[in-house]
Amino acid sequence: MHEVSIMTEALRMAMDAAKSAGSTRVLKLRLRIGSLSGVVPESLQFAFDVVCHGTMAEGASLEIEAVQAACWCETCQAEFDCVDFFNECPRCHNVSGELRRGRELEIADVETS
Amino acid sequence: MCQECGCGNGGGDVKIGAHVHGHEHHHGHEHGHGHHDHGDHGHAHGKQTVSLNRSLMEKNSLLAERNRGFFKAKKLLVLNVVSSPGSGKTTFIRETAARLGANLRVGVIVGDLATDNDAARLRTAGIPVVQITTGTVCHLDADMVSRAAGQLDLDQLDVLVIENVGNLVCPADYDLGEDLRVVLLSVTEGEDKPLKYPPMFHSANVAVITKNDMASAAGFNRELALANLNRVSHHAQIFELSAKTGNGMKAWLDFLVQQRAQV
Numbered sequence: 001m002h003e004v005s006i007m008t009e010a011l012r013m014a015m016d017a018a019k020s021a022g023s024t025r026v027l028k029l030r031l032r033i034g035s036l037s038g039v040v041p042e043s044l045q046f047a048f049d050v051v052c053h054g055t056m057a058e059g060a061s062l063e064i065e066a067v068q069a070a071c072w073c074e075t076c077q078a079e080f081d082c083v084d085f086f087n088e089c090p091r092c093h094n095v096s097g098e099l100r101r102g103r104e105l106e107i108a109d110v111e112t113s
Numbered sequence: 114m115c116q117e118c119g120c121g122n123g124g125g126d127v128k129i130g131a132h133v134h135g136h137e138h139h140h141g142h143e144h145g146h147g148h149h150d151h152g153d154h155g156h157a158h159g160k161q162t163v164s165l166n167r168s169l170m171e172k173n174s175l176l177a178e179r180n181r182g183f184f185k186a187k188k189l190l191v192l193n194v195v196s197s198p199g200s201g202k203t204t205f206i207r208e209t210a211a212r213l214g215a216n217l218r219v220g221v222i223v224g225d226l227a228t229d230n231d232a233a234r235l236r237t238a239g240i241p242v243v244q245i246t247t248g249t250v251c252h253l254d255a256d257m258v259s260r261a262a263g264q265l266d267l268d269q270l271d272v273l274v275i276e277n278v279g280n281l282v283c284p285a286d287y288d289l290g291e292d293l294r295v296v297l298l299s300v301t302e303g304e305d306k307p308l309k310y311p312p313m314f315h316s317a318n319v320a321v322i323t324k325n326d327m328a329s330a331a332g333f334n335r336e337l338a339l340a341n342l343n344r345v346s347h348h349a350q351i352f353e354l355s356a357k358t359g360n361g362m363k364a365w366l367d368f369l370v371q372q373r374a375q376v
Contacts (some may be wrong), residue, residue, distance in 0.1 A: 002250075002251055002252055002282075002283040002286065002287075005250065005252075005254075006169050006286075009169050009170075009172060010169050013165060013167060013169070014165075017163040017165055018163070020163075021161060021163050023161065027160065031169070036311070036312060037286075037312075038282060038283075038285055038286060038312040039286075084308075084311045084345070085311050085312075085315040085345055086315075086344050086345060086347055097347050097348070103312075105168060105169045105170055105286070106166065106167060106168050106169060107165045107166075107167055107169055108164070108165065108166055109162050109163060109164045109165055109166070110162070110163050110165060111160060111161070111162050111163075112160070112161055112162075112163060113159060113160045113161070
């Protein structure tokens with residue numbers, strides 16, 4: 001997996017935001033990671049510790065908000081939780097491939113000082 | 114380093130073509146130091162939360178869109194070919210280029226962790242090719258492709274094929290600016306690959322079952338493989354072929370000609 005590349009980018013965005021805010025330290029990063037993003041939260045944590053070393057984010061904490069994937073059912077006009085990209089609606093049993101959530105790889109906010 | 118595949122920090126060891134770029138990564142490190150002492154300055158006091166709500170893939174996505182616009186202006190059909198290691202990407206690309214012949218001129222960007230063996234195989238066949246060796250990085254990104262494309266005479270090409278690093282996980286998240294993402298599944302790999310690697314198979318526009326001359330020797334269950342592909346890659350166009358024997362290649366080549374005409 002490519003968690004190190006992704007974490008490097010998250011840290012770059014966090015440090016840019018901290019500098020723009022006139023801060024000198026990054027204290028905490030909050031990421032939003034979808035269950036079908038292909039990224040493993042444990043590996044992100046591992047990568048985070050590695051990439052923060054020697055930067056203004058050294059010692060910062062990482063919070064990961066897991067986003068449960070959901071498909072849209074056209075028949076029921078409602079979402080349902082899903083485990084992959086193509087799932088049966090638990091209400092009407094029609095099949096949907098219209099993923100509404102679950103691919104997120106986002107930085108939500110950053111706490112600085 | 115990441116645990117699954119040893120993927121490293123983006124870009125540091127990447128080498129393109131015959132040149133060896135020594136990309137120094139200075140960013141980040143100088144900052145942070147030296148500023149610590151100003152902690153008491155009026156502008157940098159107290160905790161604050163800066164809301165971002167931005168995609169971590171944003172930088173790559175922007176570069177990919179820039180590539181896409183550039184390639185479109187050059188009237189190039191661009192393919193991003195992905196698969197496991199050993200699915201036959203290089204042979205598939207070589208035969209595609211050879212059979213298109215003068216009809217459509219093909220150039221190739223090849224990504225591997227190390228060696229330029231794949232590029233050498235294509236070069237021997239007379240195909241213009243640039244090798245990207247990614248060092249420890251398990252995927253190509255839009256910036257690497259942009260830099261590599263600059264080493265090809267794009268005005269002499271109709272189709273640009275990007276042979277990605279053999280990996281069904283990481284390349285799924287990286288848009289390179291391609292028109293079509295083409296995923297290969299060889300008959301020797303097992304019919305459940307699409308179920309095991311759904312993000313990649315789901316993201317593909319085209320799925321190609323390769324090495325179908327070996328299907329019976331491998332005990333390949335075609336119906337099961339197609340059912341799995343249809344489940345995960347339900348929007349993808351599916352081709353079944355053998356680049357080695359040429360079986361099924363015509364439909365694929367006709368498709369490319371038709372796609373190129375739409376660029």
